[in-house]
Amino acid sequence: MTTLPDRPHTALLVIDVQKGVVASAHDRDGVIANIGTLIERARAENVPVIWVQHSDEELQRGSESWEYVPELVRRDDEPLVHKTYGDSFEDTDLEARLAERGVGRLVVTGAQTDACIRSTLHGAIVRGYDATLVGDAHTTEDLSAYGAPPPEQVIAHTNLYWKWQSAPGRSGGTVDTKEVSFAAGQ
Numbered sequence: 656m657t658t659l660p661d662r663p664h665t666a667l668l669v670i671d672v673q674k675g676v677v678a679s680a681h682d683r684d685g686v687i688a689n690i691g692t693l694i695e696r697a698r699a700e701n702v703p704v705i706w707v708q709h710s711d712e713e714l715q716r717g718s719e720s721w722e723y724v725p726e727l728v729r730r731d732d733e734p735l736v737h738k739t740y741g742d743s744f745e746d747t748d749l750e751a752r753l754a755e756r757g758v759g760r761l762v763v764t765g766a767q768t769d770a771c772i773r774s775t776l777h778g779a780i781v782r783g784y785d786a787t788l789v790g791d792a793h794t795t796e797d798l799s800a801y802g803a804p805p806p807e808q809v810i811a812h813t814n815l816y817w818k819w820q821s822a823p824g825r826s827g828g829t830v831d832t833k834e835v836s837f838a839a840g841q
Contacts, residue, residue, distance in 0.1 A: 658783040658824040662759025665837045666703040667693055670743055670765030670775060672727055673708060675720025677766050680794040681806035687726050689792040689832040690764045694727065702837040703756050706735045707743045709771060741774030744782060753784075760785040762835055768795040769809050780822050790814040790829045 669690060677683050697704050706729045710716040716737070729735060734752045736743060743749050753761075761779050763786055765772060772793050779786040793813070795806050803809060820827025 657759030657785045659759040662754075662757050664703070664757045665760040665762060666705050666753060666756065666758040667697040667762045667837070668705050668707060668743065668764065668775070669694065669727065670707040670763065671709045671767070671771050672724055672765050673714065673720065674722050674724055675714050675718075676709065677724060677794065677796075678720070679796050680766055681797065681810065682794060686766075686792055686794040687724060689789070691727060692832055693762070693764060693789065693792060693835060696835070697762075697837060698730075700837050703758060704730075704733045705749070705752060706733060707738055707747075707749070707765070707771075707775075708735060709738050711739055738771075741771045742778035743771065743775040744778045745774075750782065759783070760787070762787050762789060762837065764789050764792040766794050768793050768806075768813050769798070769803065770795070773813060776817060776820070776827065780820065780825050780827060783825060785826045785828075786820075787827070787835070788814065788817045788829045789832055789835060791831045 714721050736747050736749045738747045761784050776786050795809050797806050799805050814829045817827050818829040
């Protein structure tokens with residue numbers, strides 16, 4: 656359904672599951688376990704796993720907090736995209752990595768729900784991709800001290816509104832880990 660011609664494949668995006676990003680995240684261990692399950696399934700089905708890693712003034716490249724969590728280990732042949740903006744496409748080589756693999760559909764996981772996950776989902780749809788959010792494989796920290804809803808509400812709201820997201824020739828959608836299909840057109 657993607658509007659990108661000759662892009663029949665799906666990729667799993669693992670966004671910012673870094674020590675400093677998920678240290679105090681809601682259901683950290685459960686979300687990481689679900690992402691781990693999806694990584695194993697993607698690898699078994701020869702689906703590309705694309706890793707995204709954020710850096711900024713608070714998350715210094717090369718620091719311990721910048722590193723991916725030890726539970727998730729990237730293989731050398733799996734692309735790593737470095738970013739400095741919320742949208743994983745913005746000023747990165749993500750588009751080139753997806754194009755060379757013929758990817759037109761993304762399965763999105765990671766952190767933070769209310770920042771990089773939302774930005775990347777919208778960035779994908781705008782650029783012509785189908786983008787499926789895995790509802791139990793993304794998380795955020797508690798920012799209620801700053802006026803945000805509690806993290807479980809942020810996650811639930813994002814899952815709700817992305818479930819019906821679409822644009823001409825493109826679709827969104829929200830599914831749980833057990834419902835993820837990497838097959839084309841799913």
